[in-house]
Amino acid sequence: MTFDLLAQDPATKARAGCLETAHGAIETPIFMPVGTAGTVKAVSQQTLKEDIQAQIILGNTYHLYLRPGLDVLRAAGGLHQFNGWDRPILTDSGGYQVYSLSNTRKIKEEGVKFRSHIDGSQHLFSPEGVMDIQRVIGADIIMAFDECTPWPCEYDYAARSLDMTHRWLQRCIQRFDSTEGLYGYQQALFPIVQGSTFKDLRIKSAEFIAAQGREGNAIGGLSVGEPAELMYEMTELVCDILPKDKPRYLMGVGTPANILENIALGVDMFDCVMPTRNARNGMLFTTQGIMNVTNKKWANDFTPIDAELGGPASTFYTRAYVRHLFQCQEMLGPQIASAHNLTFYLWLVKEARKQIVAGTFAPWKERMVKQVMTRL
Incomplete structure (x- = not known):
């Protein structure tokens, strides 16, 4: 995967670039429709491609792991073949879903044990396992396994969570770099900056993530209830540290105003369920x-x-x-x-x-x- 920075706005930190993946180019800044279970709700792939002109869509590791399951996805040849989408796909690691299942999961160093929201069955997501699952799904861009902390969050908890997320990242990288894609094309792994809304933790995380030298980087743990001003403050802080020659992905954001303000701060990629959820x-x-x-x-x-x-x-x-x-x-x-x-x-x-x-x-x-x- 390559990223070319083509233009910079003179009065802000907004950038225009081009991200090349195995399934095509993505012009940034870009919004990525969310297709949690391999489908963008109420919208066909043909409509997405021909009418809406989406350049990339999202799938979700947690939901695809549960249904249709890895055996079906592997037999189909990956998510691209399964759902007929021939443009780029990004998969979330499932970390956010684990965050949202706070009543039915336990977080430990090994990973996260959780109960399926479908049938109550027990499962374990580890950093290594999440890398293997995303290899089977076959997305062009896959996310590292992390813990998305709630807001508000106690400093001590956020600090402990951040350190664990960094340890999990190292395990993700080791597993990812020691394996190959299953379907004849390369995948890219994006680490995720965490740290809640604490400046020192965000700086620590952004510096750690930048040092990994991956092909792109993500900013997580925002748009979870904090005021918009705090979101913008954390985003600007992180964008000033993350490499300028790599794409920056702000996860789960947001309203049209959120997107415009964060583009001005140097973000290149966005996703959110808001346009389809609110539409319904x-x-x-x-x-x-x-x-x-x-x-x-x-x-x-x-x-x-x-x-x-x-x-x-x-x-x-x-x-x-x-x-x-x-x-x-x-x-x-x-x-x-x-x-x-x-x-x-x-x-x-x-x-x-x-x-x-x-x-x-x-x-x-x-x-x-x-x-x-x-x-x-």
Whole structure:
């Protein structure tokens, strides 16, 4: 995997780059739709590729390990063959799911023992095991196994967790470097910076992660309930330490405003369930602001959802029709809304990239942050 830095905004730390993987190039900054179980909810692979023009999607190690299971994925030839997506894939290590299963898991040096949310069966995720699982899944970019601490978090706990995450990383690297991909192409391993919202821990972690010399780096443990200002402060601190010639991935973030502000701080890659999860409840993100399409005010609005975006979901269907679908609980409503929101998110990072290359990102960002978060 290679990363070429192509442009830098003169007034911010925003960057435009190109990430080359075994399954194609990714133009950064980029938003990655979340396909937890090998599918982006309510959106087909054809729609993702042809209409939304997604360049990379996510899969989740924890969920894919449980279903369909490693035997099926190995027999299929990996996730790309299983779900028919021929562009890049990134897999989370399952660390966040372990974090969210706090009532049914035990964290020890060996790894994490947890009970399946499906049938209650017991499992162990170790750093070595998570590397092996992600080899079977076959994603282009795989994540190191870490502990995502909650917020707020006691300093002593965050410090102990961070040290363990670093020890786990060394075990991940050893296992990854001593094995080969299973399907004839190379995979890249991204370590994850942790440290909660404590400056000294974030600095310690960023320096440790930078010293590993991997092909890219991630920032975890944010967007877990902390104020946005703290997120930005930690992100800027970490980005100033992580190598400039490697892609930076801020995990699980976020709103359109979060994405724009973090691009300005030097982040290249984002993912979040927000565009599809909120879409299923009728919340639509547009170039003019945020709308709840189920509100009665849209009942006689026969204009497209967002004519500025392009893409069938945004320009073909009217607001009144989509509202009607939600009122009738027709499954087409969430499908259209999900495709539209992802079209918007991909438009947002693509437009940000254009502005970075043109050297006009800073004033555009200030205007867009206010515009896209306006309630319509």
